[in-house]
Amino acid sequence: MIRFAALFNTIDQSTKTNAKVAALADYFDSAPDEDRMWTMALFSGRRPKRAVTTTKLREWAAETADIPLWLFEESYPIVGDLAETIALVLPLSETTNDDSLTQWITRLRDASQTDDAARKAFVLVAWETLGGTERFVFNKLITGGFRMGVSQKLMTRALSKATGKAEAELAHRLMGNWHPDHTSWHALIEADDAAVDASRPYPFYLAYALEGPPDALGAPENWRAEWKWDGIRGQLILRDGQHFVWSRGEELMTDRFPELARSVDFLPPGTVLDGELLVWHPHSDSPASFNALQKRIGRKTVPKKLLADAPVVLHAYDLLEWQGEDLRDAPFAERRKILEELCAPLPVAAPVRLSPQLEFTKWDELADLRDVARDENAEGIMLKRSDSPYLVGRKKGDWWKWKLAPLTIDAVMIYAQAGHGRRANLFTDFTFAVWDGNELVPFAKAYSGLTDAEFREITKWVRKNTLQRFGPVRQVTPHHVFEIAFEGIQASPRHKSGVALRFPRMSRWRQDKPLQEANTLEDLNDMLRIYG
């Protein structure tokens, strides 16, 4: 554990990618097989089954620290991380135990088979014999989630450095359903004939946002355009008579979208499609809003009624594997051509459809299309270079997303709350209101979009202009106007204003705008009528 904690520290303390890659590569080069497997697993979001509930952990931590539970609970949001909060409140101690990462994970799983008293005894001994980062890492093993700036890309770079294998190959090997319990370092990373798991997806290729007009991209004839759908990116895999659906976050979603099971009836094995999962009613011209899809996300089993109310189809826009061959190095135009032939005979009842391309010869024409994207329930336009291969990860140059300008409204800040974690010492969470006659009606919360310097300035101001405190929330003098940008608006009886915004954030601090000139509830309702 000391070795893993040291790796963790080096990565955590460094802001430089090269230093992180070097530390990881060094670890992969020298750590025992089981430990490096678990390290890869942990850094890619695979974790041991939770052995202890977080409720118990919090109780035991407060008890060991000799503080009331409420005080622990108040500290937690300020620190922003449960594992860290526990590590910080416990009595200081030095690490006296040097069992390996895998040994600790094994012990943790053994503990999950025992009763509460034995589990508690195990955890308390761990806290006593582990100090500093080791203690924090141990808590992380239980609470899960090593989000620490080790992207898949960074890990594959380090692995490539340690093993001499190409990054793209490693990226593919690391995708999918592997787990340290069921595979070995040799089988996953080294074996030449690694039997490709039927479910293994390809790493997604991600577009960069296009700032400014597309003229800078060169001649329009070298580019293909399509709607940028507001759904969930998904990869549909058809191999060996089975089908698998993967999200961009590498989550297997096959069971959540049972409609796609029928795709095996329409498409041959050895086919992998990249596309957008959308709620699209059979006879509608455009997909339903993201709101409809949201009802499906997070449901592991889908009731029949919901299946009928919110049917999902895959709008395919790329073909990654065809007749069992990896097509990713072929130019986009070629992949697209086969995809079109493949989709042409599909009946309306098929759960897969071709995502159409937009016709244009000049950039101006495309700009006009973009202006009406909202009518199609699209959130902008995707641009893909005709001769581009399908790359791994976010790469600049061949794929661009040209998003719609967000909707905006000018609103008054009326409540402020301190942030947590990295922003614990600043006021960053604000509630905004619009005018309803002489009254200010709250309608949205936002906590992003300002610079650090702006957050510091507003923090100073909040301290001096607090009218009332409600626990951590401060009501402030209505004075500052902010432009709030958002992606969508819908009616919501749960909110006092009657509307809910999608992804609201502060796009501008309108220091130039007097309080009275902020927008009104009527303006918001107009937007609801148009875009809701």
Add this chain to the structure above:
Amino acid sequence: MNSSPALTFTERGIYCAAGDFHIDPWRPVARALITHGHADHARSGHGHYLATHAALPVMRHRLGDIDAQGIAFGETIRIGDASVSFHPAGHVPGSAQIRVEVGREVWVASGDYKTEPDGLSEPFEPLKCHHFITESTFGLPVFRWQAQTHVAAQINAWWAKCAAEGKTAFLGAYALGKAQRLLSMLDPEIGPILTHGAVEATNAVLRQQGLPLPDTLGVTPETDHKAQKGALVLAPPSALGSAWARKFGPQETAFVSGWMQLRGVRRRRAGDRGFVISDHADWNGLLTAIKETGAENIYVTHGYTEIFTRYLNENGWHAQVVPTEFEGESLDAEGSE
């Protein structure tokens, strides 16, 4: 006991009616008693200032020509019907807690304080009182400081590593207090210690009043940046990563603050490293200080005021939050600390 308390909290600051003076006021007043020279406690515009002899030089340096009077630690003077004395707060050199006695009622306004001796500031002196005014900048049980020697070893190890790799080590710290404390913790055997102009100016003031600080070299436009092999540069946080700093070539930066205890803040603000050193009391320090006063009534001025106050009330004190404009330990360049 008087029906009206000796100290009250007004829009201008902490006020003593019996002596007609304010303590660390944030709006201009006729007579101000100042605990220490940080900007959120010693503001400009007051008619007359009273502070410890050790705090005055820095205040004059920062506030310019002020009408001020010095007082020794432990010396009692009479102002109107109030007896007033200043006692070490251990926050920065010269910083004081102000004890006010009216009738038989004793109040202590502690300003900012820490209980751990830092080897440079006059060590914190516990005072018996009925009413204690305290900060709570780090008033959560997650804030507990390691011994200074422990962190000194971490900082020196980091500096030595930078020196070995041919990098200049930049340490971000406030010009008054933290910078000098760090100076006393650094191992001059590792390499030369350079200072930014703002730090060096404060060093000069403190050296002149007799504070034992190691030798430093102020960076000037004439400094030969490439010749400073293995150097450590002490600079205000705002100077880290600036054009001024980049002239030194390959470098690492570290930030020193109590906030570095939180991984999230460390990752956002620390540059390459974050070291946990604060001139404010940690959780245990706050509770020990409060217990030692023997006071029943506690007024919490800044920091995690609501949470800290609730904890005190559950443990037998009469505690309340009093809104002030003190800022505690800030991470801003222009912050007050």
